[in-house]
Amino acid sequence: MPTIEKIILKMQRQPNGIRFQEIVKVLEYNGYKIKKKTRNIT
Numbered sequence: 001m002p003t004i005e006k007i008i009l010k011m012q013r014q015p016n017g018i019r020f021q022e023i024v025k026v027l028e029y030n031g032y033k034i035k036k037k038t039r040n041i042t
Helices: 004-013 020-029
Strands: none
Touching (some): 004 020
């Protein structure tokens, strides 16, 4: 499991190769909270 520092280095070197879960992990480490989006289907 990559550490936050390794993910950030990967973001700097290879910005097109980042997965969404890696972005979420870095954001949550920095204090952000990710909300689940719900869809209203009628």
